[in-house]
Amino acid sequence: MRDTSDLANMKDAVMAAILDLADEHEEVVMLEADLMTCLGSTGFMKKYPGRFFNCGIAEANMVGVAAGLSSMGFVPFADSFGVFSSRRDYDQFFLSVNYAKQRVHLIGTDPGVVAQVNGGTHMPFEDIALMRQIPDLIIIDPSDAQSCYELIRQLYESGHSSYIRVGRRGITHRYPVGTRIELGKGIVLSEGSDLAIIAEGETMVNEAVKAVEILRDRGIHATLVDMHTIKPLDTELVEKLARETGRILVCENGRYAGGLGEAVAGHLAKVNPTRMDYVNVGERFGEVGNLAYLLKAYNFTAEDIAAKAQALLK
Amino acid sequence: MLDLQTVEILEKKAREIRISTIHEIAHLGKGHIGGAMSIVEILTYLYYHEMNIDPENPKMEGRDRFVCSKGHAGPSVYATLASRGYFPQEWLLTLNKGGTNLPSHCDMTKTPGIDFTTGSLGQGASAAAGIALGQKLKGEKSFTYLIVGDGESQEGQVWEMAEFASTRKLGNLIAFTDFNRMQLDGYTKDVINMDNIDTRWLGFNWHVQRINGHSFEQIDYAVQQAKAACDRPSMIICDTVKSQGYFPGVGVTANHSMAVSQEDEKAAIAALEGGSL
Numbered sequence: 120m121r122d123t124s125d126l127a128n129m130k131d132a133v134m135a136a137i138l139d140l141a142d143e144h145e146e147v148v149m150l151e152a153d154l155m156t157c158l159g160s161t162g163f164m165k166k167y168p169g170r171f172f173n174c175g176i177a178e179a180n181m182v183g184v185a186a187g188l189s190s191m192g193f194v195p196f197a198d199s200f201g202v203f204s205s206r207r208d209y210d211q212f213f214l215s216v217n218y219a220k221q222r223v224h225l226i227g228t229d230p231g232v233v234a235q236v237n238g239g240t241h242m243p244f245e246d247i248a249l250m251r252q253i254p255d256l257i258i259i260d261p262s263d264a265q266s267c268y269e270l271i272r273q274l275y276e277s278g279h280s281s282y283i284r285v286g287r288r289g290i291t292h293r294y295p296v297g298t299r300i301e302l303g304k305g306i307v308l309s310e311g312s313d314l315a316i317i318a319e320g321e322t323m324v325n326e327a328v329k330a331v332e333i334l335r336d337r338g339i340h341a342t343l344v345d346m347h348t349i350k351p352l353d354t355e356l357v358e359k360l361a362r363e364t365g366r367i368l369v370c371e372n373g374r375y376a377g378g379l380g381e382a383v384a385g386h387l388a389k390v391n392p393t394r395m396d397y398v399n400v401g402e403r404f405g406e407v408g409n410l411a412y413l414l415k416a417y418n419f420t421a422e423d424i425a426a427k428a429q430a431l432l433k
Numbered sequence: 434m435l436d437l438q439t440v441e442i443l444e445k446k447a448r449e450i451r452i453s454t455i456h457e458i459a460h461l462g463k464g465h466i467g468g469a470m471s472i473v474e475i476l477t478y479l480y481y482h483e484m485n486i487d488p489e490n491p492k493m494e495g496r497d498r499f500v501c502s503k504g505h506a507g508p509s510v511y512a513t514l515a516s517r518g519y520f521p522q523e524w525l526l527t528l529n530k531g532g533t534n535l536p537s538h539c540d541m542t543k544t545p546g547i548d549f550t551t552g553s554l555g556q557g558a559s560a561a562a563g564i565a566l567g568q569k570l571k572g573e574k575s576f577t578y579l580i581v582g583d584g585e586s587q588e589g590q591v592w593e594m595a596e597f598a599s600t601r602k603l604g605n606l607i608a609f610t611d612f613n614r615m616q617l618d619g620y621t622k623d624v625i626n627m628d629n630i631d632t633r634w635l636g637f638n639w640h641v642q643r644i645n646g647h648s649f650e651q652i653d654y655a656v657q658q659a660k661a662a663c664d665r666p667s668m669i670i671c672d673t674v675k676s677q678g679y680f681p682g683v684g685v686t687a688n689h690s691m692a693v694s695q696e697d698e699k700a701a702i703a704a705l706e707g708g709s710l
Binding site: 148169170172174175177179180182183184185186187188189190191192193210211214215218219220 | 540541542548549550552553555556558559560561562563564565566567568570571589590593594596597600601
């Protein structure tokens with residue numbers, strides 16, 4: 120098992136996982152849409168030039184080519200910014216890959232507001248909703264380097280296609296090597312009986328961890344879950360949280376409609392209607408700014424999460 | 434070069450495939466007959482003369498592959514596959530019925546012999562490029578054959594594929610444009626003019642030829658030329674007649690998908706059997 124604690128960026132964890140898989144499986148190939156230097160797949164190109172294809176600024180064709188390669192027995196990883204991987208080539212990923220039962224791992228970087236200075240044009244808020252419509256597709260949004268590495272390896276083993284929602288710059292080291300990380304199973308980061316907070320992705324889990332501290336100082340004890348796999352939803356854990364706390368706050372770096380919050384609410388509505396609230400981007404489009412500004416602008420800060428959690432207890 | 438006897442055999446097969454296609458669609462009462470009929474010679478040539486395939490083993494390693502990117506031409510592709518023995522002829526009468534293995538648009542998960550799923554225009558082109566790339570990666574000497582429609586070529590994805598395939602020098606990708614000058618809403622010249630199709634592909638640095646898409650001699654010559662041009666992908670632009678061989682549809686602007694009555698079926702089949710083509 121690889122230790123990722125020395126890595127400096129989330130993109131390094133993504134590429135470490137893909138390169139290790141490429142070392143082990145010669146059918147692993149990689150496709151880029153002129154964003155090689157952004158993800159750092161340059162290393163793949165240098166190591167395996169015959170298995171690396173920069174398709175240029177043509178994401179729809181890239182995904183179609185990946186589908187064709189899959190039908191020849193290859194396992195492609197294809198990369199672009201999340202806005203393009205979801206909105207620009209959705210029909211190709213839906214039909215040529217998934218409807219045709221091919222196997223492609225599609226990376227969508229810079230989830231939610233983390234595109235920062237690239238601004239609103241580069242902020243995917245709806246990618247989770249779009250990808251959740253695709254039968255049998257697995258969606259992950261890892262919150263740290265080690266889980267990112269482990270989950271990508273497990274995606275390969277799953278035999279399914281996937282959408283990998285992940286940041287590129289900066290890094291979080293949350294889980295030491297050896298931590299049990301399982302695709303489809305949320306990780307409980309803290310336990311408390313007053314309410315449960317379900318967070319997805321690096322930005323939201325980081326803020327939620329701080330929010331739990333703030334709440335503890337106020338005498339409120341929250342369970343916190345890192346829901347790194349958005350689809351399939353860990354319904355067993357969701358039901359347990361509802362049963363044990365009766366209050367659930369879902370924090371996601373994206374939009375409510377079709378997102379994780381709606382997925383949790385939809386499941387609980389069937390089996391155990393539960394009081395819930397949500398932290399998400401609401402009805403806003405993206406906008407430019409640094410992360411500190413954006414967290415405040417979208418009410419994503421630990422203080423915002425703590426305030427919503429407290430309100431949910433009333 | 435094809436000898437006269439081979440041409441006669443292929444023409445006979447094409448006639449049988451056309452009759453099956455008309456019967457298949459007439460049994461349902463309606464279907465995409467126009468664009469299915471215009472590619473019958475290309476299909477017949479590929480499946481009866483050119484491609485390295487084994488109907489007994491549809492997934493044979495190292496085989497040549499075929500992608501019908503204009504997926505709505507499924508009925509004539511199915512008639513060809515049935516004729517070649519991939520599945521029983523009786524399946525043709527299940528076209529588009531619930532639970533069928535022969536859906537309106539080509540589906541690799543349902544139909545033996547279909548190499549890729551198509552139906553959203555333009556997508557089969559990129560998949561074919563990926564397949565051709567995969568054949569090269571595996572060190573195969575095989576070819577990928579692709580049919581795109583002239584109307585379909587209004588899709589931007591076709592041209593994304595064009596620039597990719599020429600950059601990657603996919604000499605094992607041999608494509609045909611079914612240039613029947615019509616699309617769902619009428620003539621291409623009235624919707625989006627495709628008359629400069631030759632120069633478009635030339636501009637993307639493809640090996641380009643233009644032929645009569647209903648002539649086996651010309652299809653054969655062009656395919657052999659395309660195979661020899663191994664440093665770049667090939668586009669063979671085929672002048673065709675939409676609904677060729679189903680005369681009630683020829684020249685009818687609504688022939689993309691139209692009702693096929695049993696009377697018209699009988700008349701069209703009688704004409705074919707009488708040697709109309």
